[in-house]
Amino acid sequence: MSDDFITVMGKDQPDKVVSWQHIRPTGLEQADVTVSPAGYFTFSAKLDPGINRFSVAGTYLEVYYAKENEPIPTGYFHRYTHSHDISQCTDCHEAGSSKLAEGGQPQICLGCHVVVSQNPENDQDPMQNGHFTSVVASCRQCHEPHISKNPKLLKQERLEPCKMCHTKQYDGAKGHPAYEEGSCAACHDTHFSGFPKNLYRDIKSTCNECHSQGKAITEKKFHPPSAIEGKKYCSTCHDPHGTTPKLTRSDKATLCNECHPKVLREGHGKELKTCTLCHDPHREMGSRLLKQDFPAGCDSCHDGYRDSATVHQPVKAGCQSCHSPHRNDNLAKAKEKCLLCHNFKKDAEVAALHGNLPMTVDQCLKCHPVHDSNQKRLVKGKTHFPLTQGKCDACHGQGAAAAIKIKDVASKCASCHSTLRDLQSSRHKIHPPLEDEGCAACHDPHMSDIKSYLKKPVEKLCRECHGEVPKEEGGKKAHPAVKDCSDCHTPHGNDNKKFLVKAKDLCLSCHDDPTGSMPVKHAALDEGCGACHDPHAGFGKGFLRAEMKGLCKQCHGDKAAQGKVVHQALDEGCNACHKPHASKNKKLLNSPVDALCKDCHSIPGKEGAIPHTGLAEGCSSCHKPHSSPNKKLLTKDAGALCLDCHSDPKTAGKVHTAIDEGCGACHKPHGSDQKNLLTASGDKLCLGCHKDPAAGKKMRHDGLDDGCSGCHKPHASKEEPLLKKPVNELCKACHATHKKHVLEAKHAKA
Known part of the structure; x- marks a missing residue:
C-alpha cells in the first residue's frame, strides 16, 4: 500500500484469467488480470476514504482507508506497510517470483536501510559485530516484510522479539522506568550502534539522559565508581536490568562493603542499617559524599548540639573531632580525647578552679555538658549555691578530706534543706530512695540543667526504679500528666497511698466530677478512678486499663x-x-x-x-x-x-x-x-393456609359473611374441625327450623 493506492498480489494457474471487483463508496470498479507463466498476478486500485471491499476469484478483502488523523472505526485495526513503493516487487523479489532477489538478506534490506556506527571512535564493520551477524542479519526474525499491525513492521508488540535471546535481561528490565517508556529501544539500538551493548551512547551519557545527578560527572567530588576513567560508571553499582530497589546489584550495605569492608565492619551503632542514611551514593554535598557536612548531617539523628551561647570548640570543628562515624565504641574513645585538651596536671589554673582535686572524665561530665551550654561557660544550666561561691569546703571540708566522698549525704543536705528532717519529725512515710540513699539518689549535688538539680528528666529518673509503670505502647496512649510524675506524686514522701499529693479526689484536680447530681452511680466508683482507668497509660480516650469490652467483662461477665x-x-x-x-x-x-x-x-x-x-x-x-x-x-x-x-x-x-x-x-x-x-383480616389470614371452601360454587353459605370465626375457634376446640359447638347446635343458632333449610354440603352446593 502506498498513499491512497493498494497493490494486490495473488497466486493461481499460469495464463488463467482472474476477475476482480472493487466496491468503494464512490462506485464499482471491476477488471480481469492474467496470471503470469510463473503463477503470480498483481493489480493496483485507488482507495476511497472509508470502506473498500475487494472480491478476487472468490476471496474477499475489506480495507478501511482513513484520512490523516481520522479515528479508525471499531472492528478495524491500523496496519503499517513497507515504506517503499511495494508496487515494484522486483526491488526485493526476482521478477515473476516470490523468491528474494540476488544477495538475499540482509543485503537487499541494506540497500535501503543503511546501518552505520554512531560511535566516532568505533572502526568496527557491522558485519563483524556478533549481534548484527547472528540476529540482525536475518531481518525476518523480527520484522514482517510487507505489512504488520506493529510499528517498524515488527512481528510482535513492542520489542518482544528481544525476549527470545535475552530472557533474563528482558524480565528484569521491567523494573527500570525507561523500559516502560520505550522498551529495550529506550537505551539500546536494536541493530548496531558501535557502542558496547549497542547502547546509543557510552554508559554515563546514556544514564545522564534521565538521571540528573550524572550531569556533573566530571566534578572532583563525585563517587569514584561513577567518575574515574576505566570504571563501568553507573553499572558498577546498578544493574539496568535488575529487580532490586534502585536497581542496585545487591542490597545497599553489601554493595558498599565490596569497596569499604572496614567501614561497614566497625559500624555506627545499631542505627546504621544502610550507608545511604548519611552518604549520597553519587555526589557529595559536604565532604566524603555526605548528604550534609558536620555537624548538620549528624543533627538529623543526634540532638546533642544546639546553637547555644557557649559551644565546645571541637564541636565547631565538626563531630569527627571527637567521634569516629564508623565505630561502635565512640563514647569511650571520646572520653579519652577529653584528656588530650583538659589535663589537670598540666593546667594549674583549671586545677585550682576545681580545688586541686583529682578529677576523672566521668566526674567532669557531672558539671560540664560535652557539646554546648546556655551559660557563659561550658557548664550545666543550674549550679548548686555553694558551688557558685566556690565554697567546696562548705560540704566537703578542707584539706585532704575534701577529696573524700561524703558518707552521710542526707545529713549534710539537711544542714540547709529541712525536707527530710520535717518528714522524720512528723513521722510521715519517706520515699525509699531518699530514706536509703539520701538526696543524691535523685539530685546532683553540684550542677544540673534540670529543675531541682535532678540528675535526669523526671519521667526518666522515676522509671529507673518504676519501670513497671505502663507507657505508650501496644495501643496504649500516655496520660498527659505522666510527663511530670510530681504533678500527682510527692517525690519525698507523705502518708498517702503511692505518695499521691491528695489522698482523695486527686483526679478531680484536673477532671470535672462525672457523677454530678445524677442519682444512679457506677458501683466501681467506690474503688476510685483507678479501678477502670490507668493513670499512666491506657486504651482509648479514657486511658482504660483494658479495651472497654474486656474491662467491663471483669466485673459483669461476658x-x-x-x-x-x-x-x-x-x-x-x-x-x-x-x-x-x-x-x-x-x-x-x-x-x-x-x-x-x-x-x-x-x-x-x-x-x-x-x-x-x-x-x-x-x-x-x-x-x-x-x-x-x-x-x-x-x-x-x-x-x-x-x-x-x-x-x-x-x-x-x-x-x-x-x-x-x-x-x-x-x-x-x-x-x-x-x-x-x-x-391480616380474619378471612385473608385463614386463606393464607386454607383453601376458600366456596370457591367455584354456585351457592354460598350466608354464614361465611361473618368470617371463619363465626363458626370456628382460632386456637383449639373440643369439636371437629375447631367448631365452636357441636354441628347441630351451631347450625340451630342461625337455622331455627331445620326442615326449611337443607344443605347437601357443609358450605355450599355446586
Whole structure:
C-alpha cells in the first residue's frame, strides 16, 4: 500500500484469467488480470476514504482507508506497510517470483536501510559485530516484510522479539522506568550502534539522559565508581536490568562493603542499617559524599548540639573531632580525647578552679555538658549555691578530706534543706530512695540543667526504679500528666497511698466530677478512678486499663456468651447503651429503656392502630438487652413467653396446627390494624393456609359473611374441625327450623 493506492498480489494457474471487483463508496470498479507463466498476478486500485471491499476469484478483502488523523472505526485495526513503493516487487523479489532477489538478506534490506556506527571512535564493520551477524542479519526474525499491525513492521508488540535471546535481561528490565517508556529501544539500538551493548551512547551519557545527578560527572567530588576513567560508571553499582530497589546489584550495605569492608565492619551503632542514611551514593554535598557536612548531617539523628551561647570548640570543628562515624565504641574513645585538651596536671589554673582535686572524665561530665551550654561557660544550666561561691569546703571540708566522698549525704543536705528532717519529725512515710540513699539518689549535688538539680528528666529518673509503670505502647496512649510524675506524686514522701499529693479526689484536680447530681452511680466508683482507668497509660480516650469490652467483662461477665443470639449493639461497646460513671436512669442507661431502644429500632406502637398492651411495661418485659438463646432476643421461646399473660389454648381440646409455628404466625407482637393484633383480616389470614371452601360454587353459605370465626375457634376446640359447638347446635343458632333449610354440603352446593 502506498498513499491512497493498494497493490494486490495473488497466486493461481499460469495464463488463467482472474476477475476482480472493487466496491468503494464512490462506485464499482471491476477488471480481469492474467496470471503470469510463473503463477503470480498483481493489480493496483485507488482507495476511497472509508470502506473498500475487494472480491478476487472468490476471496474477499475489506480495507478501511482513513484520512490523516481520522479515528479508525471499531472492528478495524491500523496496519503499517513497507515504506517503499511495494508496487515494484522486483526491488526485493526476482521478477515473476516470490523468491528474494540476488544477495538475499540482509543485503537487499541494506540497500535501503543503511546501518552505520554512531560511535566516532568505533572502526568496527557491522558485519563483524556478533549481534548484527547472528540476529540482525536475518531481518525476518523480527520484522514482517510487507505489512504488520506493529510499528517498524515488527512481528510482535513492542520489542518482544528481544525476549527470545535475552530472557533474563528482558524480565528484569521491567523494573527500570525507561523500559516502560520505550522498551529495550529506550537505551539500546536494536541493530548496531558501535557502542558496547549497542547502547546509543557510552554508559554515563546514556544514564545522564534521565538521571540528573550524572550531569556533573566530571566534578572532583563525585563517587569514584561513577567518575574515574576505566570504571563501568553507573553499572558498577546498578544493574539496568535488575529487580532490586534502585536497581542496585545487591542490597545497599553489601554493595558498599565490596569497596569499604572496614567501614561497614566497625559500624555506627545499631542505627546504621544502610550507608545511604548519611552518604549520597553519587555526589557529595559536604565532604566524603555526605548528604550534609558536620555537624548538620549528624543533627538529623543526634540532638546533642544546639546553637547555644557557649559551644565546645571541637564541636565547631565538626563531630569527627571527637567521634569516629564508623565505630561502635565512640563514647569511650571520646572520653579519652577529653584528656588530650583538659589535663589537670598540666593546667594549674583549671586545677585550682576545681580545688586541686583529682578529677576523672566521668566526674567532669557531672558539671560540664560535652557539646554546648546556655551559660557563659561550658557548664550545666543550674549550679548548686555553694558551688557558685566556690565554697567546696562548705560540704566537703578542707584539706585532704575534701577529696573524700561524703558518707552521710542526707545529713549534710539537711544542714540547709529541712525536707527530710520535717518528714522524720512528723513521722510521715519517706520515699525509699531518699530514706536509703539520701538526696543524691535523685539530685546532683553540684550542677544540673534540670529543675531541682535532678540528675535526669523526671519521667526518666522515676522509671529507673518504676519501670513497671505502663507507657505508650501496644495501643496504649500516655496520660498527659505522666510527663511530670510530681504533678500527682510527692517525690519525698507523705502518708498517702503511692505518695499521691491528695489522698482523695486527686483526679478531680484536673477532671470535672462525672457523677454530678445524677442519682444512679457506677458501683466501681467506690474503688476510685483507678479501678477502670490507668493513670499512666491506657486504651482509648479514657486511658482504660483494658479495651472497654474486656474491662467491663471483669466485673459483669461476658454478656454475649450467655445466648446464641447477640444484640448487635454490643459490637459498639457497652457505652453504646450505658454511661460509665453515672446516669439518671436505671442500669446506668443513656436514656430510659424505651427511648433508648427507639434510637435504633422503629417505634413498635406505630406498626398499627391497635398497640399490644404489653408495650406499656417496656421492651425489657419481652426482650433481653444483651443476648438470648431465643430469636429476637426474647426472654423465653415465643410461645412460652406469650403464655405468661395469655391462657394456654392447648388445654381446650383439639389444637389448631398453626400454633406449632408460634403465636407470631397469626399475630403481630407490637401492634396491628386488626383486632387481636392479627397480621391480616380474619378471612385473608385463614386463606393464607386454607383453601376458600366456596370457591367455584354456585351457592354460598350466608354464614361465611361473618368470617371463619363465626363458626370456628382460632386456637383449639373440643369439636371437629375447631367448631365452636357441636354441628347441630351451631347450625340451630342461625337455622331455627331445620326442615326449611337443607344443605347437601357443609358450605355450599355446586
